[in-house]
Amino acid sequence: MNTLPLASFAGAIEFIFTPQDSNVTGGNKVGGFDKSLELVLKHLEVTALALAIALIVALPLGLYLGHRGKGELFAVGFGNAGRAIPELAVIALVAVLIGVGLKTVAPALAILGIAPILVNTYVGVRQVEPATVEAARGMGMSELSIIRRVELPLAIPTVMGGIRSAAIVILATATIAPLAGVETLGDFIINRNVYGENGLLAGAILVALLALAIEGSLALLQRRLTSDGLKVKTA
Amino acid sequence: MASPFLLAAAGQVGGDFFKERTSDTLPCQAQPDHVFCFDWAKENIDRYGTPTVQHLEIVVLSVVIGFAVAFALAVLAHRRRRLQPPLLAATGVLYTIPSIAFFFLLLPLTGFGRDTAIIVLAAYTLQIIYRNTILGLANVPDAVKDAARGMGLTERQILWRVELPLAIPEIVAGLRVAVVSTIAIATLVVFINAGGLGTQMYGSGNLTFPTSIIIAAAIVMTMALAFDLVLLTVQRLTTPWRRVRPA
Numbered sequence: 001m002n003t004l005p006l007a008s009f010a011g012a013i014e015f016i017f018t019p020q021d022s023n024v025t026g027g028n029k030v031g032g033f034d035k036s037l038e039l040v041l042k043h044l045e046v047t048a049l050a051l052a053i054a055l056i057v058a059l060p061l062g063l064y065l066g067h068r069g070k071g072e073l074f075a076v077g078f079g080n081a082g083r084a085i086p087e088l089a090v091i092a093l094v095a096v097l098i099g100v101g102l103k104t105v106a107p108a109l110a111i112l113g114i115a116p117i118l119v120n121t122y123v124g125v126r127q128v129e130p131a132t133v134e135a136a137r138g139m140g141m142s143e144l145s146i147i148r149r150v151e152l153p154l155a156i157p158t159v160m161g162g163i164r165s166a167a168i169v170i171l172a173t174a175t176i177a178p179l180a181g182v183e184t185l186g187d188f189i190i191n192r193n194v195y196g197e198n199g200l201l202a203g204a205i206l207v208a209l210l211a212l213a214i215e216g217s218l219a220l221l222q223r224r225l226t227s228d229g230l231k232v233k234t235a
Numbered sequence: 236m237a238s239p240f241l242l243a244a245a246g247q248v249g250g251d252f253f254k255e256r257t258s259d260t261l262p263c264q265a266q267p268d269h270v271f272c273f274d275w276a277k278e279n280i281d282r283y284g285t286p287t288v289q290h291l292e293i294v295v296l297s298v299v300i301g302f303a304v305a306f307a308l309a310v311l312a313h314r315r316r317r318l319q320p321p322l323l324a325a326t327g328v329l330y331t332i333p334s335i336a337f338f339f340l341l342l343p344l345t346g347f348g349r350d351t352a353i354i355v356l357a358a359y360t361l362q363i364i365y366r367n368t369i370l371g372l373a374n375v376p377d378a379v380k381d382a383a384r385g386m387g388l389t390e391r392q393i394l395w396r397v398e399l400p401l402a403i404p405e406i407v408a409g410l411r412v413a414v415v416s417t418i419a420i421a422t423l424v425v426f427i428n429a430g431g432l433g434t435q436m437y438g439s440g441n442l443t444f445p446t447s448i449i450i451a452a453a454i455v456m457t458m459a460l461a462f463d464l465v466l467l468t469v470q471r472l473t474t475p476w477r478r479v480r481p482a
Contacts, residue, residue, distance in 0.1 A: 008343055083415045084459035086422040089452035092436045096445050097270060172333030176423075179442060189339060189426070197342075204339035208332045215331045 012201035022194060030195050031188070031202065040206060043184040047171045047214075049106040054113030054166055059159075062121025066155075067147050075122035082115020087173040091180050100181025108180075109173055113166030120162025124155030153227050160222040167214055175207050185210070264444050272446045280450070282435070287454055289430035294417050294458075297353045301360030301413065306406075308361075309368035310394070322365065330362035334420050338427045352429035356421060360413040367409025371402025404477065407470040411463055418459040422451070 014020070019032030065071040094100075094108040128151050136150045152159070175186035188195045188203030195203070223231075263272035305326070312318040332340075337355040345351045375398045383397045399406075425433030435451035436443055471478065 080415065080463065081456075083412065084419050084456045084463075086419045086432075086436075086452050086455045088422040088425070088433050088436050089448055089455070092442045092448045093445065093452070096442055096448065168331055168333070172335060175333060175335045179437070186335075189335070200339055201342065204336040207336035208340060211331050211333050211336070212328065215327075 008197050008201055011198040012205055015195075015198040015202040016206065020196070020198060022196060031199055036202070036206065039183060039185045039187055040210065042182070043171070043174055043186075043207075043210060046102065046106055046109065046174045046177060046182055046184055047167065049102070050109035050170045050174070051113055051163075051167055053107055053110035054117055054170070055163070057110070058114045058117035058166075059121055062118045062159075063125060063147050063152065066122045066125025067143070067151060069126065072122070072126075075118055079115045079119025079122075082112070082119075085112065085115075087112060087169070088176060091173065091176050095180035102182055105174075105177050105180045105182045109170045109177075112173055113170045116162045116165035116169070117159075118162075120165070121155065121159050124158030124162075125151045127158065128154045154230070156225050156227075157222065157230070160218065160225065164215060164218045164222075167218060168211060171211055171214055172207075175203075264446050270445055271449055275446050276450055283432070283450060283454060286430060286432045286434050286451070287458075290418070290421055290432045290455070291458070293349060293352055293356065293421050293424060293429065293431055294414070297356035297417055297421075298360055298410070298414050300353065301357040301417075302364055302410065304357070305361045305364035306368055309365050309372065312365075312369060313372045313394075313398075319369065323362075326362035326365050329358040334359055335423050335426060338424070342427070347428045349424075349429045351427055352421070352424035352431075356417050356424075359420065360417055363413045363416070364406070364409045367405045367412075368402065371405030372398050374405065375401045400474070403474050404470060407466055407473075411466045414462045414466065415459045418455060418462065422455060 015031040016036045017033050019029030019035070022028065022030040062075065065075050090108050090111060091105070094104050098104045098108075125147075132150060132154070133146060136146045141149065174182075174184045175189065177184045178187045178190045185203050185207050188199040188206075192200050262275070263269050264275045308318075308322055308326075312322050329337075334355050337358070338351055341351045341354060345354060379397060379401065380393055383393045388396065421431050422433035422436065424431050425437050432451045432455050436448045442448070
């Protein structure tokens with residue numbers, strides 16, 4: 001088995017902060033803090049863009065379908081089918097059929113995020129007590145303000161669960177975006193011959209930390225968005 | 236398409252050489268703007284056999300290991316509530332770390348190949364199965380447990396003969412999500428040379444061509460759908476009391 005030596009974790013940390021010699025770039029140093037930061041920012045940019053597209057498509061659709069109680073088969077079926085889409089195939093097909101670059105990769109990544117947001121929003125809104133909605137209607141609220149001020153706040157924990165899943169799957173898949181010409185942190189991993197084994201591990205460490213950081217921030221955001229009344233109940 | 240430089244280069248080889256390689260005579264899968272070549276697919280479908288079997292082996296082993304560990308942890312944490320928050324956090328971290336990064340993080344320990352793939356995918360399934368099992372066990376009404384206790388069942392008998400059977404719908408729901416996601420993610424094990432259907436999308440350091448990617452993706456999604464239906468059937472068969480109630 002061709003195992004990398006254990007010491008390469010130290011090498012990987014060094015790679016993140018200080019440029020290293022490479023045997024294919026003709027004396028040019030690779031890696032280092034500036035390059036790492038550049039790739040982290042690119043990775044975040046692609047992820048944010050794709051997540052924004054997914055939100056714009058899936059959130060209103062999920063709220064509408066959930067509010068009307070329509071299209072359960074569509075929303076849930078789409079959610080389940082979405083989970084079965086192989087991430088590698090999405091990136092690969094975009095690269096070989098449509099073209100490379102941020103403009104094609106971000107919408108492709110968004111496809112992976114639409115399913116979890118749609119299904120969770122739908123389910124979250126459907127779980128709101130019908131009596132609560134009736135009460136709001138009785139108080140004279142319009143359908144739109146029922147969605148905005150009653151159903152969405154009550155569904156926030158479930159909706160945010162979907163957004164967190166979407167963010168993680170998009171961030172994870174952005175790692176292989178260099179296959180489609182977008183230089184994310186995956187560049188360290190995929191261009192193994194340029195960055196070497198230290199770069200490979202460095203990329204993996206940075207992607208893992210980034211995922212945990214995003215997940216943590218979204219969990220905090222969820223706490224901020226959840227109304228205080230709900231927090232007491234779900235102790 | 237060809238640049239003057241390329242034309243000149245081709246000219247040096249011989250005039251006829253370039254003429255014969257126009258898009259009319261190129262096989263479908265080599266043409267620049269093709270999407271799917273049925274002829275190629277018909278002739279080459281055999282080559283997907285081995286990767287499909289590899290893919291299945293990795294998925295089944297990962298999910299079986301993941302299920303065994305997650306199930307044991309859930310039963311343990313069901314008895315000792317204090318373990319629940321730390322176990323949820325720990326499995327959550329394993330679930331959040333993207334598989335592709337996790338593969339490479341394990342390289343210094345377990346190297347390239349199938350072992351690493353199975354460890355990572357099994358770790359990924361833990362959270363889904365653990366959380367659903369705990370949820371299923373928690374959803375069993377106290378009155379049911381009291382009735383069982385009143386009939387003289389021991390705590391162990393209550394767990395195995397009352398609580399777990401009643402939790403089957405949630406447990407199987409978790410298993411379905413775990414299996415379907417694992418089948419999709421297992422395409423990524425190609426990056427650590429562990430085979431599977433990903434090899435037909437990204438082979439030897441390069442993306443393959445559209446026909447091959449589409450066939451491989453179709454096999455992956457069909458496999459996911461088939462497993463989902465099988466597990467749904469298992470759930471129906473193991474919970475006959477649920478069918479009495481109208482949907």
